[in-house]
Amino acid sequence: MDISKNDLLQLYYYLKLTRRIEDRVTALYRQGRILGGAWTSNGMEAISVGYAYALEKEDVIAPYFRDMGAFLVRGITPQRVMAQYLGKKTGITGGKEGNVHAGDIHLGVFGFPSHLADNYPVAVGAALSFKIRGERRVAAACTGEGGTSRGDFHEALNMASVWKVPVVFFCNNNQYAYSTPFRIQMAVKDVAERAKAYAIPSEIVDGNDVVAVYSAAKNAYDRARKGEGPTFIECKTMRMHGHSEHDAAKYVPRELLEEWKKKDPIMNMERYLLSNKTATEEELKGIDERVTKEVDEAEAFAEKSPLPEGRDALEGVYATPV
Amino acid sequence: MAEVTYLEAIKQALDEEMTRDNNVFILGEDVGYYGGAFRVTEGFYEKYGQWRVLDTPLSESGFTGAAIGAALMGMRPVVEMQFADFISCAFDQIVSVAAKNNYRWGGKTPMVIRAPFGGFVHGGAFHSACPETWFFNVPGLKMVAPSDPYDAKGLLKAAIRDDDPVIYFEHKFLYRRIKGEVPEGDYLVPLGKAKVVREGKDISVITYSAMVHTALEAAQALEGEGISLEIVDLRTLLPLDKEGIYASVRKTNRVIILYETPRTGGVGAEVAALISEEMFGHLDGPILRVSAPDTPVPYSPPFEEFYLPKAEDVIKAARKLAAY
Numbered sequence A: 001m002d003i004s005k006n007d008l009l010q011l012y013y014y015l016k017l018t019r020r021i022e023d024r025v026t027a028l029y030r031q032g033r034i035l036g037g038a039w040t041s042n043g044m045e046a047i048s049v050g051y052a053y054a055l056e057k058e059d060v061i062a063p064y065f066r067d068m069g070a071f072l073v074r075g076i077t078p079q080r081v082m083a084q085y086l087g088k089k090t091g092i093t094g095g096k097e098g099n100v101h102a103g104d105i106h107l108g109v110f111g112f113p114s115h116l117a118d119n120y121p122v123a124v125g126a127a128l129s130f131k132i133r134g135e136r137r138v139a140a141a142c143t144g145e146g147g148t149s150r151g152d153f154h155e156a157l158n159m160a161s162v163w164k165v166p167v168v169f170f171c172n173n174n175q176y177a178y179s180t181p182f183r184i185q186m187a188v189k190d191v192a193e194r195a196k197a198y199a200i201p202s203e204i205v206d207g208n209d210v211v212a213v214y215s216a217a218k219n220a221y222d223r224a225r226k227g228e229g230p231t232f233i234e235c236k237t238m239r240m241h242g243h244s245e246h247d248a249a250k251y252v253p254r255e256l257l258e259e260w261k262k263k264d265p266i267m268n269m270e271r272y273l274l275s276n277k278t279a280t281e282e283e284l285k286g287i288d289e290r291v292t293k294e295v296d297e298a299e300a301f302a303e304k305s306p307l308p309e310g311r312d313a314l315e316g317v318y319a320t321p322v
Numbered sequence B: 001m002a003e004v005t006y007l008e009a010i011k012q013a014l015d016e017e018m019t020r021d022n023n024v025f026i027l028g029e030d031v032g033y034y035g036g037a038f039r040v041t042e043g044f045y046e047k048y049g050q051w052r053v054l055d056t057p058l059s060e061s062g063f064t065g066a067a068i069g070a071a072l073m074g075m076r077p078v079v080e081m082q083f084a085d086f087i088s089c090a091f092d093q094i095v096s097v098a099a100k101n102n103y104r105w106g107g108k109t110p111m112v113i114r115a116p117f118g119g120f121v122h123g124g125a126f127h128s129a130c131p132e133t134w135f136f137n138v139p140g141l142k143m144v145a146p147s148d149p150y151d152a153k154g155l156l157k158a159a160i161r162d163d164d165p166v167i168y169f170e171h172k173f174l175y176r177r178i179k180g181e182v183p184e185g186d187y188l189v190p191l192g193k194a195k196v197v198r199e200g201k202d203i204s205v206i207t208y209s210a211m212v213h214t215a216l217e218a219a220q221a222l223e224g225e226g227i228s229l230e231i232v233d234l235r236t237l238l239p240l241d242k243e244g245i246y247a248s249v250r251k252t253n254r255v256i257i258l259y260e261t262p263r264t265g266g267v268g269a270e271v272a273a274l275i276s277e278e279m280f281g282h283l284d285g286p287i288l289r290v291s292a293p294d295t296p297v298p299y300s301p302p303f304e305e306f307y308l309p310k311a312e313d314v315i316k317a318a319r320k321l322a323a324y
C-alpha cells in the first residue's frame, strides 16, 4: 500500500503522543494525583492509532479502554484528555466520567462503556443506519481478546454478517485479560477463528506494526464502503504493563515481556522510517519535541482547569427532562 | 372519532410515525415478513420494506445495542421485544449503555423499546412477567405503560419523538380486549403526566396499565357501599408524576397502590415512600398495597387466578381503609 510521507509521519506523531500522554498519566497516578483507575495501551499504541487513522472524518468508532490513540487521532485534544483524568470541568466528559470512559459524538467517538464488547453491537447499529440511509460511511469497533468471549461480541458479528453492514471489528489480542492468559480464555488458536463461525472474512496482523494495522484497516474499510460487509481484524500484541497501573502483573513471565520489548511499536516505526529514508533523525526529533511540548501544555491546562460543582452532578441525566 | 382496539392504536402510532419521519424504523424478532408475534406490525413489511421493519437474529442484547448505535447516528429505532420477559437478555445494553449515554458523555440516545408484558394469558413464568421494576431505579431511562387506546397511541408517538430511551410497556391482555375512542390524525400524550381516569372522594387508587381496569371494576362495585374511589393512572412510571399523585392524595387522604408485579420493591414502594415523605399530614390511614405475591408468575389457572390482583382484593383493601 502506498502511504504518503505526511501520513507516515502523522502515524509516528500519534504513536508518540499516545505513549507520552499515557506515561504522564502513569506518573500522575503514582503520585496519587489521578484517582480511580489508570489503564494504558503501552506497547499496543499501533492498533488504535492505525485503525483510527485509516478512517475518514465522517466515519465513527466504538472504542474500548486501550484505544487512547484512536481518541487522539479523531481529534480529542491532549488538553481534554488530561483534564478528564483529573476529573476537571474541561475534561472530555466534564468530570462525569474519568480516564478512558469517554466519547464525543461530534468527533464520531462513541463513549466506552466498561462492559467489554458492549460497543460491538452499538457499532453494528451505527453501520446499519449508514446502510439504511445509503451513506458511504463505516463504523469501527475494538475490544480485547477477553471481550470476545462475551455474548455481545458473538451477537454483533452474527448480525453484522447477516445484514452485511459496513462495520470493521478489531481485536487487540494482547494475550492477557487481566490475569487470564489466552489459553484459558478460549480454545481456538486465534481469535480470528471466531469470525469464521459468522462467515466474516478475517485477517491476523502484527499489532506492533502501525503500517500493517493501517493497511489492513484501510482495505477492510474499502470493502465495507463497497457494500461487501464486515471484516474482522485480529491484532497480535502484548500488554507490557499490568492490567492497570495498580497491578504488578507477576503472572506474566519475564521472558515474554523481554521478547516483546524488542518489538516495541514506536521503535519499529522509527526503524522503518529511518531505514527507508522516509524521515531523518532530525525530523523525528522534531516530532518528539512537539509531543513533549503538547503534553506539558496539556498537563498545565488540566491542572489549572476548575473542578465541577458538586450539585451539577444532577445535570444531564436526560436529554429532555420531563 | 373512531373506536379502535389497544393493539390497533399502537399500530396506528407506529405507522404514522414511520410515515412522518424516515428515521423511524422497527427492529426485532419476526416483526418483518411475519408481522410480529402479536401482529402489531402486520402489513408494515409490504409498506416500508425490509430495512425499516427489520427481522433480527434471536439476539435481544445484540439488536438492542444495534438500536443504540442507530440512535446515536440520528435514527429513531423502535425495538420490539417479542415478550417483555426477554428484555432480561438486553438488560446490560439498556442500563449500562442506553440509560447512561447522555449523562456520561452527552451521547443522545432516542429510542423506544416496546415490551409486551403482563399476565392473564396463561403464559407461565416466562411469558407473563411485568419487568418494569427491574428498571425502576435506572436514572436516564423513561418508562410508560398505557391503559387505554387513546394513551397507547399518544404515548407511543411521544416516546418515539422523545430524545431519551423509553421503555414502552404494552399489556398483552389489553391488546384486543380494550376498545376506545382515538382521534384521527396527530396527537401526543405527554410523558411524565398521570391522569385521573375516575373522579372520587374517599380513596385514591394509584395504578397503571391493565390494573386500571381492575380498579375500575372495584370502584363500580363499591359505589353501592358508598365508598367512592378515585383512580389515578400513572401512565408514565419513570419519572413519576409526583404532583399528579399528590393532588389526588390531598383530595382523598387515603391511598391504595395497585400493581401487577411482585409486592417487594415494586412501584408501590416508591409511591408510598413519596407520599409518606411529602404528604404525611394529609393521610387519614396507612398506605395499602394490592399487588401480586412474591413468586414467579405461575401457570395453572387456579394458580394464576390466585396470583393476579383482583377487584375483590381492591375492594377488601378499600373497606379496611374506609374505616379510618
Ligand SMILES: Cc1ncc(C[n+]2csc(CCOP(=O)(O)OP(=O)(O)O)c2C)c(N)n1
Pocket: A066, A114, A115, A116, A143, A144, A145, A146, A147, A148, A172, A174, A175, A176, A177, A178, A239, A243
Ligand atoms: C463485562 C465485563 N466484565 C469484567 C470487566 C472487568 N475487566 C476490565 S478489563 C478486563 C480484562 C479485559 O481483557 P481483554 O478484553 O483481553 O482486554 P485487555 O485488558 O487485555 O486489553 C476485565 C475482566 C469488564 N470491564 N467488563
